[in-house]
Amino acid sequence: MKATILQGLQQAYDNLVHMVAEFLPRFVVMLIIVAGGLLVAALLRYILRWILHLTRLDRLSDAAGATRVLRKAALPSVIDLLSGLLFWLVWLGFILLGISVLHISELSEQISRLFQFLPQVVVAILILFAGLVAANFFSRAALLAAVNAGSRSPSVLSWFVRFVIWILAISMALEQIGLAKQTVVAAFTAIFGAAMLALAIAFGLGGRHLARQWLERYIGDKKKPARSEVGDEPSPL
Amino acid sequence: MADETFLADDFLRQLMSVGEVDLLVGIPTHNCEKNIGDTVATIEKAFQEKFARERVVIVGVDGGSTDNTCEALLNSHATGAANSRGITSLRTIHRIVTKYDSVPVPGNALRTVLAAADLLRAKACAILSPNTENVTPAWIENLIEPVYRKSLDFVAPVYSRHKYDGLLARILLYPMTRAAFGGQLFELQSDEFAFSGRLASHCLNQEVWHNEAVRDAPQTWMAITALCKDFKYGQSFLGPKLRPVGGPAPDIVTVVRQVVGALFWCLENESAAWMNKATERPTQFAANGHHWLEGADQVNPTRGWEMFRSGIGELTPVLQSIVTAGTLSEIERTATLDAPSFNISHELWVKAVYEFAASYHWDVLSRDHVVQALVPLYRGKTSSYLIRHQDSSFEQIDADSEVLCREFEKQRPYLIERWKVKS
Numbered sequence: 001m002k003a004t005i006l007q008g009l010q011q012a013y014d015n016l017v018h019m020v021a022e023f024l025p026r027f028v029v030m031l032i033i034v035a036g037g038l039l040v041a042a043l044l045r046y047i048l049r050w051i052l053h054l055t056r057l058d059r060l061s062d063a064a065g066a067t068r069v070l071r072k073a074a075l076p077s078v079i080d081l082l083s084g085l086l087f088w089l090v091w092l093g094f095i096l097l098g099i100s101v102l103h104i105s106e107l108s109e110q111i112s113r114l115f116q117f118l119p120q121v122v123v124a125i126l127i128l129f130a131g132l133v134a135a136n137f138f139s140r141a142a143l144l145a146a147v148n149a150g151s152r153s154p155s156v157l158s159w160f161v162r163f164v165i166w167i168l169a170i171s172m173a174l175e176q177i178g179l180a181k182q183t184v185v186a187a188f189t190a191i192f193g194a195a196m197l198a199l200a201i202a203f204g205l206g207g208r209h210l211a212r213q214w215l216e217r218y219i220g221d222k223k224k225p226a227r228s229e230v231g232d233e234p235s236p237l
Numbered sequence: 238m239a240d241e242t243f244l245a246d247d248f249l250r251q252l253m254s255v256g257e258v259d260l261l262v263g264i265p266t267h268n269c270e271k272n273i274g275d276t277v278a279t280i281e282k283a284f285q286e287k288f289a290r291e292r293v294v295i296v297g298v299d300g301g302s303t304d305n306t307c308e309a310l311l312n313s314h315a316t317g318a319a320n321s322r323g324i325t326s327l328r329t330i331h332r333i334v335t336k337y338d339s340v341p342v343p344g345n346a347l348r349t350v351l352a353a354a355d356l357l358r359a360k361a362c363a364i365l366s367p368n369t370e371n372v373t374p375a376w377i378e379n380l381i382e383p384v385y386r387k388s389l390d391f392v393a394p395v396y397s398r399h400k401y402d403g404l405l406a407r408i409l410l411y412p413m414t415r416a417a418f419g420g421q422l423f424e425l426q427s428d429e430f431a432f433s434g435r436l437a438s439h440c441l442n443q444e445v446w447h448n449e450a451v452r453d454a455p456q457t458w459m460a461i462t463a464l465c466k467d468f469k470y471g472q473s474f475l476g477p478k479l480r481p482v483g484g485p486a487p488d489i490v491t492v493v494r495q496v497v498g499a500l501f502w503c504l505e506n507e508s509a510a511w512m513n514k515a516t517e518r519p520t521q522f523a524a525n526g527h528h529w530l531e532g533a534d535q536v537n538p539t540r541g542w543e544m545f546r547s548g549i550g551e552l553t554p555v556l557q558s559i560v561t562a563g564t565l566s567e568i569e570r571t572a573t574l575d576a577p578s579f580n581i582s583h584e585l586w587v588k589a590v591y592e593f594a595a596s597y598h599w600d601v602l603s604r605d606h607v608v609q610a611l612v613p614l615y616r617g618k619t620s621s622y623l624i625r626h627q628d629s630s631f632e633q634i635d636a637d638s639e640v641l642c643r644e645f646e647k648q649r650p651y652l653i654e655r656w657k658v659k660s
Contacts, residue, residue, distance in 0.1 A: 068600060137603065140555060144609040147548045148490045154551045234536045234619060236405035236492045237426055 023102070030098035037094020045087040052079045069133055117177070124173040131169020135162045160195070167191055244352055248335035252356050255331045259291040260284070260381060261359035263350030266297055267341040269367040270304040273297075274313035276367040281330050283374035288381070290328070294357060297334040298349045300341030307334045344452035347459070354437040361385035362437060364456075366428035371479045379473040380431035391463035391470040392431040393422045396478040397530045400626065400634055404619050405492060407638055409590060410457075410500060416645035417504060417511045417652070420464035422472060426457045426496045429475065436468055450502035453495040461503040465510040477530055490612055498608045501597040508598075512653055529631040538623035541616040542579055546572045548613025555610050559596040564589050568614065581614075581621040583644040589614055591648060595655035 052058075061067045061078040075081060096111050139162035146154035171188040244252075262280050266273060277295060284293045297310040311332055337349045347364070354362045361384035365372060376394075383389045396403075403424075410425045424430075432440075440459055445451045451458045463470040504511065549556070549572045556565055567585050574580070590611070597607045626634050 068602075140602070140606055143551065143555070144606055144612075147551045148609060148612045150544055150547075233489055233541060233616075234401040234404050234623065235487055236489050237403060237487060237496070 026102050030101050033098035033101065034095050037091050037098070040094065041087045041090035044090055045083045048086050049079060049083045052082065057082075075129075120177045124176040127173045127176060128169055131165055131172070135165035135169070138162075138165060160199075164192070164195070243337075244349065245335055245337075248333070248349075248353075249356075251333040251335070252353055255294050255333060255357060257292065258294045258331070258357045259360050260288055260293045260385065261296060261350070261354050261357060261362040262293075262377065262381075263296045263298060263347075263353070263362060263364045264310070264367055265300065265341070265343065265346035265350075265364070266302060266306045266310065266367055267300045268302045268304050268306060270302070270306045270309045272367045272370065273306055273309045276365060276372060277310055277313050277332065279372050279374055280365065280377055283377035284330055286374055287378045288385075291385075292328055294331040294333060294353075294359075296350055296353050297332070298346045299334060299336045300346060301336065301339040307336065310334055342452055344446060344455040347455040348441070348446050351437045351441040354434055355441050359434050359437070361431060361433060363431040364429060369428055369478060371477065372429075373476070376429065376475045379475055380429060383471055383473055384431045384433050387471075388433075388469065389471045390433040390436040390468035391460060392473050393424045393460055393470070394427050394429050394475045394478075395423055395472045395528060396427075396475055397528055398478075399530045399532070400629075400631065401536050401623065404622060405496065405615070408586070408618055408622060408641065409615070410496065412587075412638075412642040412645040413500065413590065413594075414461065414464070415642055416649050418461060418464040418507075419511075420470065422460050422464065422470065424472075425460050425500070426454055430456060430460070431473075432459065432463070433468075436463060439466065439468075445506070448502070450499040454499035457496055457499040458503055461500075461507060465507045474528075489616070490609070493612050493615055494605065494608050497611060498605065501594050501604070501608065504594055505598055508656065512656065536623055538620040539576055541620035541623070542576050545613050545617030545620060548616070552610055552613060555602070555606070558601050559607055559610055560589055560592040564592055571617070576620075576624070579621060579624060581618045583641045584648075586614075586618050587641075587644045587648045588651065591652040591655060594652060598656055599659045 058067070058077060058079055061070075066078055070077065070081065076084070096115075099107055099111060139158045142161040143154050143158035146157045151157065167188060171184050174184045264273070264276060264280075280295055284291070295310075297307060299307050311334055333353075335349060337345050350362065350364065353359075361381050363377060363380045363384075365377070380392055380394065383392045406423060406425065411421075411423050414425055415421050436459070440462060443462075445458065460470075462468070549568055553565070553569075556568070560568070564585070568581075568589065571579070571581055571585065593607060593611050596602070597604050601607070602610075626637070629637070
């Protein structure tokens with residue numbers, strides 16, 4: 001009995017030593033690959049930044065309006081963005097290469113799935129970015145239009161426009177990566193429907209006089225001179 | 238010609254049947270069946286009385302009228318009146334019409350008239366609006382004659398105005414144009430003006446016709462082109478201009494977007510011409526007259542002041558991208574003043590307008606948004622003007638306008654500085 005137990009423990013110990021002896025070199029190789037990848041990625045980032053500065057891409061970006069778009073979306077400059085993207089792509093490649101050296105079949109499968117998933121994630125990020133830019137532009141347009149028309153709550157209108165575009169962009173991005181499609185569609189429908197219902201109730205109850213005036217102005221007596229929204233103002237021309 | 242193909246075949250046939258002309262009057266029309274007959278009759282009367290020996294044509298350019306405007310223009314009864322010496326026109330007064338678009342686009346309308354003038358080799362041309370109800374034959378004479386007989390290339394009108402009318406021209410367009418381009422044209426954006434065949438050909442050949450600024454306010458662009466290039470320009474007094482009764486009131490936001498947008502775009506487009514040239518070029522006054530009309534309607538400045546205050550409060554994040562911190566804090570301080578003591582100084586106004594123009598140039602936001610953000614400030618300055626000049630005499634207003642012009646000229650180096658270096 002005692003001998004059997006000691007034999008079992010010896011077997012386990014031998015297995016552990018064998019596994020460690022087999023895994024450790026692979027792990028060290030992985031660490032070397034990851035560290036080397038970090039250096040290579042940093043070097044490539046440095047070289048790319050140097051080339052992009054040399055080609056004056058920043059000025060080209062200024063001229064094309066890309067810098068302004070990125071600034072408004074709270075993103076770094078084109079050069080920083082491109083060089084940062086290269087750094088992370090290269091390093092991520094090295095990290096994945098290093099992990100594959102470990103020969104862990106489940107991890108390899110997950111990595112393979114991640115690679116398949118990556119293009120959809122990139123597209124989703126692009127959708128979010130476009131949504132961010134569109135939300136900024138249209139919310140500002142709504143704010144200016146509301147202020148100049150003398151509306152009472154321009155900021156509310158502006159934020160509503162921004163909110164709707166954000167919701168739309170987020171739902172599209174989630175749809176793109178296939179995350180809980182049913183839930184996203186249902187949530188979007190619920191949020192958008194609730195917002196519209198709230199607006200309709202608010203306009204119908206709180207602003208019924210305004211609604212009446214509006215309908216009278218645009219549908220009722222069309223012969224009435226269309227005065228400026230703001231009342232009497234001196235003629236600009 | 239830059240692009241002849243935009244003219245309809247039928248219109249080209251009509252032009253060929255007219256042949257060469259000396260004078261051309263273009264009328265951009267849109268649903269003005271009731272007025273167009275009177276306008277045509279006035280033009281024909283002017284031709285018969287003052288230009289009896291000239292070859293003339295009236296060109297109607299229609300922007301999608303749904304009534305019988307074109308038929309009314311072609312078929313309205315000719316007056317056939319004789320002048321003081323008993324002479325009627327010695328030549329046929331041609332009338333031709335084309336539909337240039339399904340909606341009125343001022344730039345396309347003017348481009349069509351310029352193309353017609355170019356093809357017909359017209360020596361002098363005028364544009365008249367059928368919506369101006371008090372056009373007289375003297376207007377046409379005063380516009381065309383300086384071009385036809387005194388070799389001017391561009392003639393802008395000068396109207397008699399009530400003291401609260403034409404404020405955009407008085408507090409922004411005129412002084413800024415004068416400071417930047419060195420030329421004096423008070424009515425930069427007018428419905429009536431005249432130009433030579435030479436200027437028409439020059440403008441027609443520019444690759445600008447698809448630009449929004451030119452499409453919306455082509456008059457402003459044409460006037461500034463005359464100021465910047467080697468063209469002789471002048472002003473001609475026409476008399477009082479009455480606003481159409483019962484028509485839609487001019488919307489301030491639309492006017493500012495179109496006209497100030499066009500002015501800023503011209504500054505951008507002609508920057509090489511104005512940045513290094515500070516010399517004032519002489520403006521010829523082809524016909525002088527009294528510029529003020531008595532009995533202006535009282536306008537309440539309170540509403541504009543309120544909109545200035547609320548607008549500045551709401552637009553602070555937008556204005557931070559457009560004007561400097563110092564200018565913004567000064568504007569915000571002004572917004573705290575109560576109506577009786579409310580005043581936007583000339584210095585602050587000019588500085589802010591120049592910063593808006595530079596921000597337009599540097600494209601810090603959508604250019605249309607930059608111009609729209611100026612509207613609350615314009616309303617504030619207008620209210621400030623109304624409070625200040627409620628009891629002022631015409632002489633006092635003229636003197637104050639001159640002070641504003643000088644302020645624009647004084648701060649011109651600041652505009653250039655802001656234009657050259659992005660802050």
